[in-house]
Amino acid sequence: xxxxxxxxxxxxxxSGPPLWRHSLRFVPGPLAVAAxxxxxxxxxxPAARASEPTTAPSPAAIxxxxxxxxxxxxxxxxxxxxxxxxxxxxxxxxxxxLDAAPLLQSLSLEAQAARAEERSGGRWxxxxxxxxxxxxxxxRPLWRQSDLTVSIEQQIPLGSxxxxxxxxxxxxxxxxxxxxxxxxxxxxxxxREAHLAALxxxxxxxxxxxSLSMAQQVLDSVRAAIAVGQSAPADERLALAEYRSEEVxxxxxxxxxxxxxxxxxxxxxxxxxxxxxxxxxxxPSPVDSMDTGSPxxxxxxxxxxxAARLQxxxxxxxxxxxxxxxxxxxxxxxxxxxxxxxxxxxxxxLSIPLPAWNRNQSEIEAASLQVRxxxxxxxAREREWTQAVTQERAVAYQAWQEYQGIRDGVLPELDxxxxxxxxxxxxxxxxxxxxxxxxxxxxxxxxxxxxxxEAAIAASIRLDGLLKGADGANNPVDSRKLEVDTEDQP
Numbered sequence: 001x002x003x004x005x006x007x008x009x010x011x012x013x014x015s016g017p018p019l020w021r022h023s024l025r026f027v028p029g030p031l032a033v034a035a036x037x038x039x040x041x042x043x044x045x046p047a048a049r050a051s052e053p054t055t056a057p058s059p060a061a062i063x064x065x066x067x068x069x070x071x072x073x074x075x076x077x078x079x080x081x082x083x084x085x086x087x088x089x090x091x092x093x094x095x096x097x098l099d100a101a102p103l104l105q106s107l108s109l110e111a112q113a114a115r116a117e118e119r120s121g122g123r124w125x126x127x128x129x130x131x132x133x134x135x136x137x138x139x140r141p142l143w144r145q146s147d148l149t150v151s152i153e154q155q156i157p158l159g160s161x162x163x164x165x166x167x168x169x170x171x172x173x174x175x176x177x178x179x180x181x182x183x184x185x186x187x188x189x190x191x192r193e194a195h196l197a198a199l200x201x202x203x204x205x206x207x208x209x210x211s212l213s214m215a216q217q218v219l220d221s222v223r224a225a226i227a228v229g230q231s232a233p234a235d236e237r238l239a240l241a242e243y244r245s246e247e248v249x250x251x252x253x254x255x256x257x258x259x260x261x262x263x264x265x266x267x268x269x270x271x272x273x274x275x276x277x278x279x280x281x282x283x284p285s286p287v288d289s290m291d292t293g294s295p296x297x298x299x300x301x302x303x304x305x306x307a308a309r310l311q312x313x314x315x316x317x318x319x320x321x322x323x324x325x326x327x328x329x330x331x332x333x334x335x336x337x338x339x340x341x342x343x344x345x346x347x348x349x350l351s352i353p354l355p356a357w358n359r360n361q362s363e364i365e366a367a368s369l370q371v372r373x374x375x376x377x378x379x380a381r382e383r384e385w386t387q388a389v390t391q392e393r394a395v396a397y398q399a400w401q402e403y404q405g406i407r408d409g410v411l412p413e414l415d416x417x418x419x420x421x422x423x424x425x426x427x428x429x430x431x432x433x434x435x436x437x438x439x440x441x442x443x444x445x446x447x448x449x450x451x452x453x454e455a456a457i458a459a460s461i462r463l464d465g466l467l468k469g470a471d472g473a474n475n476p477v478d479s480r481k482l483e484v485d486t487e488d489q490p
Contacts, residue, residue, distance in 0.1 A: 087279040097191040097267040107180040114173035122162025151334025159326030168316040175309035189465035198260040200454040208250040215243040284456035287400040302469035311374040318367040392463040399456035
């Protein structure tokens, strides 16, 4: 990286000591944007002045001093610790958000409940113990003519209703697992987007702070030139108006930064004061083409897993209703004591319901319609996913093209123009307002670069969330198989 240092000495006339000096670090060419995002783009360092202090506030007076706060490493801090997190990067923000997410805990517990139902479902019903006592002679002692029957009844399913119910519970648990994974991906995407928004605003604050410092120095030079009669009084009003405008823009950016930090900290139940300076890069990854292949040709992404599991679950419900058309056989066996238990007899019997009026046809039809509805919902979700992927790719490609054009074509020319104006200003061939105008153009281009970088990186973050699992690795739709016992057991 090449740095060109300009040492300028602005004087009120042809003689006399310099009123102020500053060093301008200028990075020409494509490296200008990287230098801006690293915080080394433009730095104005005022030296001691020989004249009286001006009425305009200095940049140091504008910066709000903060009391010292405890800082923690973002890799070790947890959401329940109230210390300020310094150098918070996107990965640490995601970890904090996931650790304190009650929704993920709720979905996980619901999936565990479905697995418990899978383990206990499909077993035979408990046997029934029946005791029956009959008395035929009231005038005689009760035990002379009494009959006592003790029997046990057991219902035995003839179909595979038990295995079908266990399969249904297993599919429900897997659908809840996929919902938990998808919710974690969506939460991580929101955390990364919130961190990116705050990081970009932090870069804008740094740029506006540097611009305000330059406006302060130009205002000082204008006042010095007016004092010796080399500038019109109207120039001071224009320079002061520009300074006030930069001051308002900086205050607005700082307020937005605090609001974005509050949004970021709310993901783990924190406050804006818990978030210190943010760490990360605002350099977007190159996007060579808007179309990188058909989304449908890839593996099933995690975003489609809940809808695919729901279709399988509805198919299992249909199979369960079909198995319920087979009646259950009831077997009864016992012992009967007759004539005061003088004689004994063995009692046995079978019973089975006749499917005369209800053959479960309405439930089967309803379950079949639910399967068709789930299949249509999956197709609709696939189209929505494909549309979202295509849109995010287009946004990332467009933002990258604009970013690259301004970084490599526009900003170098503006930087060269600013250097030329500074040289002319030093030689007395340019006015101070010309320097301010050139600096304003450079600042506008660099702020636009921050906006484009934020748009490109945000689209990439959303695209990564949509494509999670689309490579087929650890894919809950393709790789997770159903391992459910298909035999009924007592």
